[in-house]
Amino acid sequence: MTLRWLAIQVWRYRVTGLMVILSVTFLLVIVGTHLLQHSSSFNFHQGRIKIPMKASDPKQRHNILTHDHTKESNTLKDRTDSTLHKIKRRNPPVVFLKTHKTGSSTVQNLLFRVGEKEGATFAFPAHTYQFSYPHKFKVDFVDELPEGSSHFDILCSHMRLDVGQLKQMMPPDTVYVTILREPVQMFESVFSYYTFAVPAFTSAKKAAGHRSALSVFLESPESFWDPNERGNGLGKNPMSFDLGLDNQQWNWSRPANLTLLEETFQLVMIAEHFDESLVLLGDLLKLDLEELASVSHNTRSAYSLSPLDNITKARIRDWNQLDVWLYDFFLRVFWQRAERYGLGRLNRDVALLRASTERIRQKCVARKQVPPAELDDLIRPWQTDSVTITGYHIQKNLTKQEQGFCMRLVLPELQYHAHLYFQQYGRAVGPLPTVTHK
Numbered sequence: 001m002t003l004r005w006l007a008i009q010v011w012r013y014r015v016t017g018l019m020v021i022l023s024v025t026f027l028l029v030i031v032g033t034h035l036l037q038h039s040s041s042f043n044f045h046q047g048r049i050k051i052p053m054k055a056s057d058p059k060q061r062h063n064i065l066t067h068d069h070t071k072e073s074n075t076l077k078d079r080t081d082s083t084l085h086k087i088k089r090r091n092p093p094v095v096f097l098k099t100h101k102t103g104s105s106t107v108q109n110l111l112f113r114v115g116e117k118e119g120a121t122f123a124f125p126a127h128t129y130q131f132s133y134p135h136k137f138k139v140d141f142v143d144e145l146p147e148g149s150s151h152f153d154i155l156c157s158h159m160r161l162d163v164g165q166l167k168q169m170m171p172p173d174t175v176y177v178t179i180l181r182e183p184v185q186m187f188e189s190v191f192s193y194y195t196f197a198v199p200a201f202t203s204a205k206k207a208a209g210h211r212s213a214l215s216v217f218l219e220s221p222e223s224f225w226d227p228n229e230r231g232n233g234l235g236k237n238p239m240s241f242d243l244g245l246d247n248q249q250w251n252w253s254r255p256a257n258l259t260l261l262e263e264t265f266q267l268v269m270i271a272e273h274f275d276e277s278l279v280l281l282g283d284l285l286k287l288d289l290e291e292l293a294s295v296s297h298n299t300r301s302a303y304s305l306s307p308l309d310n311i312t313k314a315r316i317r318d319w320n321q322l323d324v325w326l327y328d329f330f331l332r333v334f335w336q337r338a339e340r341y342g343l344g345r346l347n348r349d350v351a352l353l354r355a356s357t358e359r360i361r362q363k364c365v366a367r368k369q370v371p372p373a374e375l376d377d378l379i380r381p382w383q384t385d386s387v388t389i390t391g392y393h394i395q396k397n398l399t400k401q402e403q404g405f406c407m408r409l410v411l412p413e414l415q416y417h418a419h420l421y422f423q424q425y426g427r428a429v430g431p432l433p434t435v436t437h438k
């Protein structure tokens with residue numbers, strides 16, 4: 001009887017019932033979509049970080065990020081309260097000397113991700129994104145230790161190395177790592193990227209007219225390069241300069257500070273053996289395969305690349321003899337280290353890393369080599385007037401958690417730095433001071 005009555009009621013109100021179910025479903029879809037859009041675990045508030053398309057003095061200018069931090073206090077509180085900051089770091093402290101045009105932004109991105117996940121305290125420059133480059137590093141270039149931290153865990157921004165100063169501020173068990181790249185490729189990349197930032201390169205560009213500025217520079221580099229002119233540090237032996245060596249004069253003898261560098265750096269990564277380098281890095285820092293995944297950062301678009309003829313290559317090597325010597329030296333050290341790890345074991349781990357990274361790239365990356373005009377401010381890498389730097393689009397069909405991971409994977413250096421800096425200090429990255437360091 002009751003069942004029959006129920007069946008009659010259902011039949012009588014079938015249209016109204018259907019309408020109610022449809023309305024509730026529609027409402028749930030609307031609310032769900034809204035939540036996904038506005039509560040991403042990686043809440044960068046797109047549109048509030050503004051990166052201009054072009055500038056001539058990369059990473060040093062203070063006005064490149066205008067960050068409206070007043071609107072962000074709640075987000076910061078949420079982040080500070082989150083479990084992210086309560087996880088105990090399991091990795092040793094690390095200094096990564098970020099050398100120029102060596103693939104260093106790719107390594108830095110990986111360290112940013114690991115550090116953020118583990119609530120690490122970053123040693124950031126007090127002003128802008130570099131430690132008062134090209135001055136040699138000093139402890140007072142570093143921003144204050146944030147409240148509640150007893151020491152810095154990770155330092156990975158550009159600097160000109162001074163080992164003694166670094167050791168004054170980092171814990172004794174700090175792991176020191178850097179990266180070198182084959183000097184011809186590296187110098188060509190430095191020249192192209194910094195054509196309008198290194199005065200010697202700019203003079204060559206002006207003199208070149210329609211000819212290749214690099215070729216004109218290499219025909220008589222001494223006529224363009226004044227070692228005493230500020231900003232010319234990267235104009236000759238740039239890797240040696242970043243490592244704090246005298247990049248001007250060299251008489252083929254072992255550089256005075258080489259022993260100190262050998263003793264300080266547990267690992268000098270080699271860009272041409274990037275995956276092998278990552279495996280050794282992972283071993284030192286106790287990282288797992290997923291943490292070692294990366295995409296290449298700061299890559300130039302195809303039309304910003306020009307093939308080098310043999311004369312140009314020989315001239316680059318001639319002009320950058322100390323870098324050539326240094327690279328060959330640390331390449332030998334690298335393979336000695338690889339042998340200690342075990343070459344068979346290294347090959348096996350590289351294969352595992354490549355397979356794991358490939359899976360992650362497929363999951364995250366919808367499109368690579370995306371030109372800057374097609375990238376949102378949030379994910380557009382810094383551009384210079386002389387080259388075009390490409391970026392990535394991430395996949396659309398990702399869960400909230402995957403979206404956070406994938407965004408971080410492709411996030412350019414300046415944006416990630418600005419985010420972590422704000423997270424650590426609750427304020428935007430500081431501008432250049434009016435009085436420069438001596």
Ligand SMILES: Nc1ncnc2c1ncn2[C@@H]1O[C@H](COP(=O)(O)OS(=O)(=O)O)[C@@H](OP(=O)(O)O)[C@H]1O
Binds near residue numbers: 106
């Ligand atoms: N994984 C990996 N392996 C090898 N090479 C890589 C990798 N990731 C980035 N790159 C290349 O490194 C160049 C950018 O270097 P940096 O990130 O150090 O540049 S910067 O000084 O921070 O601006 C830039 O080189 P060029 O394209 O020749 O300019 C990148 O393409």
